[in-house]
Amino acid sequence: MDDFHTSQPIFVQIRQRLAEMILRGQVAEGEALPSVRQIAGDLSVNPLTVTKAFDALVDIGVVEKRRGLGMFVKPGGRAELLSQEREKFLAEDWPRIAAQIRALxxxxxxxxxxxxxDQGHHHE
Structure with missing residues (x-):
């Protein structure tokens, strides 16, 4: 994983990385996501920061905590995340991008x- 940039809080960036893993299908519905401890260790961040990122995904119904087992992608979680991310993109990112397209x-x-x-170059 790349380093963090300062434009967004770290938990937001971790949430985004988790979201991308789910959207790309790297972690399927019903599968476990990497543990808080593992992510905190990999990224050298406070586990509370990682927990906050997970909580954001739990709040929107994409991820569920299973006691003693960790965090799992809920059934229907990917579709829910996709719909939320699309809405967010259209509401927040697209107007800015469209303005930039016009300006340039x-x-x-x-x-x-x-x-x-570009799509051909992103084979995982």
Whole structure:
């Protein structure tokens, strides 16, 4: 995992990484996510920070805590996360991106062809 950047709180960045793991299907529904202790160790952060990131995903119904077992992706969790992330993107990120596209006088059609070109390069 890359280093943290200062523009967002660390727990938000950890939440985002967990969300990406779920969205990419690296952790399937019903499967366990890495433990708080493991993530805290890997990233050299306070376990409370990691717990806070998990809590954010528990609050929106994507992850559940199983006593003594850890954190698991809930059934339907990926779809729930996807819908929330799409709404967030459209409400928060897209207006800013659209404004930047206009400001830089970029051709949206050209951008879309770049998106499709790029997909071939992300084999996991």
């Amino acid at each position: 006088d970029l051709d949206p059609t050209l951008l879309l062809t770049h998106i499709n070109d």
